[in-house]
Amino acid sequence: MAVHGHPHRHTRFHLPSRRRTGAAQAGDTATTATITATSYVFAGLRLLTGFVFLWAxxxxxxxxxxxxxxxxxxIDGGSPTKGFLGGVAVGPMESTFHSWAGDTWxxxxxxxxxxxxxxxxxxxxGLRLAAVAGTAMMAFMWIAEWPPAQHLSDGSASMSTNPFADYHLVxxxxxIALAAAGAGATWGLGRAWARLPFVSRNRWLL
Structure with a gap:
């Protein structure tokens, strides 16, 4: 007696394509390399920017x-703010900055x-806190050098080469970008910091 419709007679087994698997692996490798390179770039930018603030x-x-x-x-009794704030000659906060210049606080x-x-x-x-504090500092310094005037070392003012996008805004x-990217995880203690209990409960400390 002939048996029709044998369950395995017309079954085809499709083996995964080596070419497709290789392409997927290559894509994953390229993606990983891009992510790694990006993290290193942000880490380097973080360190350089940090050195700018520390050197100042x-x-x-x-x-x-x-x-x-x-x-x-x-340490010799000089004031870090007197010369800069006292020399403000333009802008909406000129008188306010003059009153602040040289104050201990x-x-x-x-x-x-x-x-x-x-x-x-x-x-x-603490990159989020650093971003907030640093942005506030840069905003005040930008206002103190209110475009289109730019202060010179002798206290005079000249026309700025760019009325908006100066280095304070940059x-x-x-x-902000470093904080958003979590740039402290590479070449830094950001990953260990994030695992601390009080930091994990207060994400604004990241």
Whole structure:
């Protein structure tokens, strides 16, 4: 007796295509390499930006001879804010900045801001707080150099080469981007910091 419709007679087994599997693996490898390269780029940008803030703190504190000459440093009794805020000659907050120039609270707040943002970026922790604090600092400094005027070393003002996108705004955007990208995980302590119980319960500390 002939048996029709044998269940295995017309069954075809499709083996996975080696070419398709290889292409998928290549795509995964390329994606991983891109992610890794991006994380390294952000880490390098984080470290460089952190050094900018830390160097400003060190130079103003000890008078290393760059922006702050020896003898005019903070530890020598100089004021980190008096010259800059006192020289503001334009903008809607001119009189306010003049009243703040050289005040002890302004000096301490400015210097602690530089130190805190710099350390957070270099170590790779608290990037969200650093972004908020750093952006606020950059905003005030941008207002103090209100376009189209740009202050010169002798206290005079000249026309700015760019009335909007100066370096203060660039730094602010960089700080926000680093925090959004979680750039502290590579070449930093960001991953270990995020695992701490009080940080995991308060995500704004990341």
């Amino acid at each position: 703190f060190l130079d103003k504190t000890f008078g290393l001879g760059y922006a702050t000459q020896s003898g005019r440093a903070w 302004a000096d301490w707040l400015f210097m602690l801001g530089l130190l805190g943002v710099g350390l957070a970026l270099v170590v790779g922790i 730094y602010a955007v960089v700080l």
